[in-house]
Amino acid sequence: MNHQVYFLGAGPGDPELLTRRAERLLRECPVVYVPALYDQPFAEFLHGKELFVPFNYYFADLIALIKDQLIDGPVAFLVPGDLTFYSPFQALVDALGDLAVVVPGVGTANAASALLKKTLDLPGICSRAIVASPRTLGDDPDAPTMGDFAAPGVTLLIYMNNLPLPELVSQLRKGYGSNVPIALAHRVGLPDEEIIVATLDTIVATVGSRDFFNLDSPNPRPALTLLLVGESLTADADPIWWDYRRDHIWKYQDNSLPG
Ligand SMILES: C[S@@+](CC[C@H](N)C(=O)[O-])C[C@H]1O[C@@H](n2cnc3c(N)ncnc32)[C@H](O)[C@@H]1O
Numbered sequence: 001m002n003h004q005v006y007f008l009g010a011g012p013g014d015p016e017l018l019t020r021r022a023e024r025l026l027r028e029c030p031v032v033y034v035p036a037l038y039d040q041p042f043a044e045f046l047h048g049k050e051l052f053v054p055f056n057y058y059f060a061d062l063i064a065l066i067k068d069q070l071i072d073g074p075v076a077f078l079v080p081g082d083l084t085f086y087s088p089f090q091a092l093v094d095a096l097g098d099l100a101v102v103v104p105g106v107g108t109a110n111a112a113s114a115l116l117k118k119t120l121d122l123p124g125i126c127s128r129a130i131v132a133s134p135r136t137l138g139d140d141p142d143a144p145t146m147g148d149f150a151a152p153g154v155t156l157l158i159y160m161n162n163l164p165l166p167e168l169v170s171q172l173r174k175g176y177g178s179n180v181p182i183a184l185a186h187r188v189g190l191p192d193e194e195i196i197v198a199t200l201d202t203i204v205a206t207v208g209s210r211d212f213f214n215l216d217s218p219n220p221r222p223a224l225t226l227l228l229v230g231e232s233l234t235a236d237a238d239p240i241w242w243d244y245r246r247d248h249i250w251k252y253q254d255n256s257l258p259g
Helices: 021-028 059-070 090-099 108-116 163-174 203-207 239-247
Strands: 004-007 031-033 050-052 074-079 098-101 128-132 155-157 181-186 196-201 225-229
Touching: 004 021, 004 090, 021 074, 021 098, 059 074, 059 090, 074 203, 090 098, 108 196, 108 225, 155 163, 163 203, 163 225, 181 203, 196 203
Parallel strands: 004 074, 004 098, 031 050, 031 074, 128 155
Antiparallel strands: 155 225, 181 196, 181 225
C-alpha cells in the first residue's frame, strides 16, 4: 500500500479548531511532525505516536527520513494555522509531489476575525483585504512598504511584523490618510490569547512597553501576533444590504429546505 504524507491545517493553537478530516487523519498517522508550539495543546492527539520536530532537519535529510517512514505507514505534519499564507512547508509539499496531501485548516486570520466577530470586507466600508508582511517585502530601496498597501477601503492583515510599532503605524497613517482601527491579536487560540483593539492614534500608547513582536528578543522567530487594520474592524454592517441581496440575489435561488 502506498502511504501518504498529510499536511494538516492545525489551526492557530486550539485543537478544537481542527477540522474533522484533520482530526481523523491525525489519529490514523503513527508518525507526526510537530512544531514546538503544538506539542502541549495537542498532547491528547499525540499520545503514543512517534514525534519529530520538522525544523531539526536539513531539507534533504528530512525528505529521506519521511520516505523511509512512509514504508511503514502514513505520516502527518501539523501545519501552523493553514498552508494558505506564509507556510514554511511548501517546499516539502512540492518535493513530495503526489505523496503529499494538504488538508485545509483554520488560519490565524479566520480565528482573529472570529474573535473580533467581524467579516473583513464590508459593503460600503471595506471593499478589499490585503495580506502582507513587512518581513517578506525585502530591503531593496524600491521594495514596497506597508504604507503602499494601506488605503481607505482596505482591511490589512499583517503577519510576522518586524517593524517597531511607531514606525509601522506612521507608514499606515500615511496610506490610510486618517485614523482607522487597528487590532493586535496575540497567541490566538492559546490559553493566554489576547486581543487589543485601538486606533492608529492610540495603539502605541495602549501597547506601551510590551514587546508583542519579539523585537527585543534574541529569538529570531516571528512572534505569534497578527495585526489587522481598517474600518471593517469596528464598523457596523448596514442592514440595508440584507434586503438588497434578498431582492437582487437570494430570491433567484432555491431556498426551500430539503425534505
Ligand atoms: C510563518 S506565519 C504562519 C501563518 C500560518 N500559516 C497561518 O495560517 O496562520 C507566522 C505568523 O502567523 C501569525 N500567527 C500564527 N499563529 C498565530 C497565533 N496563534 N496568534 C496570532 N498570530 C499568529 C503571526 O503573525 C506569526 O508571525
